[in-house]
Amino acid sequence: xxxxxxxxxxxxxxxxxxxxxxxxxxxxxxxxxxxxxxxxxxxxxxxxxxxxxxxxxxxxxxxxxxxxxxxxxxxxxxxxxxxxxxxxxxxxxxxxxxxxxxxxxxxxxxxxxxxxxxxxxxxxxxxxxxxxxxxxxxxxxxxxxxxxxxxxxxxxxxxxxxxxxxxxxxxxxxxxxxxxxx
Amino acid sequence: xxxxxxxxxxxxxxxxxxxxxxxxxxxxxxxxxxxxxxxxxxxxxxxxxxxxxxxxxxxxxxxxxxxxxxxxxxxxxxxxxxxxxxxxxxxxxxxxxxxxxxxxxxxxxxxxxxxxxxxxxxxxxxxxxxxxxxxxxxxxxxxxxxxxxxxxxxxxxxxxxxxxxxxxxxxxxxxxxxxxxxxxxxxxxxxxxxxxxxxxxxxxxxxxxxxxxxxxxxxxxxxxxxxxxxxxxxxxxxxxxxxxxxxxxxxxxxxxxxxxxxxxxxxxxxxxxxxxxxx
Numbered sequence: 001x002x003x004x005x006x007x008x009x010x011x012x013x014x015x016x017x018x019x020x021x022x023x024x025x026x027x028x029x030x031x032x033x034x035x036x037x038x039x040x041x042x043x044x045x046x047x048x049x050x051x052x053x054x055x056x057x058x059x060x061x062x063x064x065x066x067x068x069x070x071x072x073x074x075x076x077x078x079x080x081x082x083x084x085x086x087x088x089x090x091x092x093x094x095x096x097x098x099x100x101x102x103x104x105x106x107x108x109x110x111x112x113x114x115x116x117x118x119x120x121x122x123x124x125x126x127x128x129x130x131x132x133x134x135x136x137x138x139x140x141x142x143x144x145x146x147x148x149x150x151x152x153x154x155x156x157x158x159x160x161x162x163x164x165x166x167x168x169x170x171x172x173x174x175x176x177x178x179x180x181x182x
Numbered sequence: 183x184x185x186x187x188x189x190x191x192x193x194x195x196x197x198x199x200x201x202x203x204x205x206x207x208x209x210x211x212x213x214x215x216x217x218x219x220x221x222x223x224x225x226x227x228x229x230x231x232x233x234x235x236x237x238x239x240x241x242x243x244x245x246x247x248x249x250x251x252x253x254x255x256x257x258x259x260x261x262x263x264x265x266x267x268x269x270x271x272x273x274x275x276x277x278x279x280x281x282x283x284x285x286x287x288x289x290x291x292x293x294x295x296x297x298x299x300x301x302x303x304x305x306x307x308x309x310x311x312x313x314x315x316x317x318x319x320x321x322x323x324x325x326x327x328x329x330x331x332x333x334x335x336x337x338x339x340x341x342x343x344x345x346x347x348x349x350x351x352x353x354x355x356x357x358x359x360x361x362x363x364x365x366x367x368x369x370x371x372x373x374x375x376x377x378x379x380x381x382x383x384x385x386x387x388x389x390x391x392x393x394x395x396x397x398x399x400x401x402x403x404x405x406x407x408x409x410x411x412x413x414x415x416x417x418x419x420x421x422x423x424x425x426x427x428x429x430x431x432x433x434x435x436x437x438x439x440x441x442x443x444x445x446x447x448x449x450x451x452x453x454x455x456x457x458x459x460x461x
Binding site for chain 1: 242
């Protein structure tokens with residue numbers, strides 16, 4: 001697929017979303033479904049809950065589709081935000097802890113992980129993230145999985161804004177290279 | 183900054199995650215419109231992330247996940263469209279015709295009446311159930327909206343806190359710039375940390391700049407009088423805080439603000455000197 005194809009597809013998707021055309025759901029799932037499920041799963045850490053959150057995410061995309069404003073960012077960014085918020089929201093709810101309990105998981109351990117300020121292990125499970133340095137992982141975690149702004153990230157990790165930018169750039173560059181070699 | 187440097191700065195990686203302020207997001211969108219190479223880079227980043235995120239899924243994920251999700255949503259949309267839930271009519275039992283006519287009519291009437299009562303109560307229950315479901319969905323969405331708002335204010339608060347924290351540094355000097363001939367009632371305050379060279383400006387007591395004009399801050403050395411550009415006040419909005427961080431300043435004996443064409447000037451237009459103040 002060429003770049004211009006991606007572009008037309010995105011415009012096409014936005015149009016269908018505005019018109020509330022039901023076929024957009026299938027197209028959106030094809031394009032973003034896997035990735036969204038991945039993000040949500042990394043946040044909620046439970047398959048069943050992740051599936052429910054993905055469902056909520058798609059409900060919201062459909063419901064709020066007419067609000068999307070391309071000037072404020074990519075369609076992907078907008079959707080990613082919805083998924084992250086829904087997932088993070090879920091981890092804060094009582095229901096989440098109940099659900100984990102009924103799944104007989106180690107609730108204390110998960111609780112600790114949720115409360116942990118920086119969850120480096122959040123993305124540590126994948127083979128190719130082992131190539132990232134600790135600080136790169138932290139930056140990726142905060143920005144992409146926890147939806148931190150660049151200023152919040154700078155504050156959290158106690159580094160200058162410029163450093164945050166260059167670290168996130170370097171990490172994505174590395175990931176890109178690793179993906180290509182897959 | 184040229185396009186290459188812009189791409190290399192890391193701002194696009196932040197853009198794709200939505201990690202910038204709303205104003206910066208719009209700025210990057212404009213750059214994407216203008217420069218195909220910026221668009222291409224953004225699309226590359228997005229592709230990388232899509233792949234990276236997809237790798238995070240559990241290996242044993244449910245079969246038919248997609249089908250189930252789409253089915254549920256479609257069902258929900260249908261439910262929203264149908265104002266009234268169709269109800270299956272129960273057929274009155276009218277077949278007991280071997281009994282006496284009067285008795286059968288009596289029974290029939292009773293049965294019809296009973297059915298009518300049951301039917302009405304069923305209809306009411308279903309109606310209230312669908313209303314409750316609808317209400318529940320609205321509440322769920324409202325809840326999500328509130329969470330979104332809260333995270334917006336959280337972001338805003340942290341930005342303001344960062345600025346506040348910066349100017350609380352005791353090394354900061356406060357320089358009050360007072361109104362000059364063009365605008366005697368204007369005023370502005372410069373906060374300057376000579377050590378770290380950081381400069382903030384409170385532009386709230388300047389009149390709103392006319393269209394296509396912008397305020398520009400100058401740091402001045404007095405003998406001989408040498409002005410140096412200290413940044414343009416961009417994003418002035420009447421009624422907002424109008425508190426900005428501008429360019430770093432190393433040496434200054436005074437500060438001044440002039441009104442310049444949008445985008446700023448190399449040298450100050452002295453006829454448009456609004457405010458000035460010395461250290």
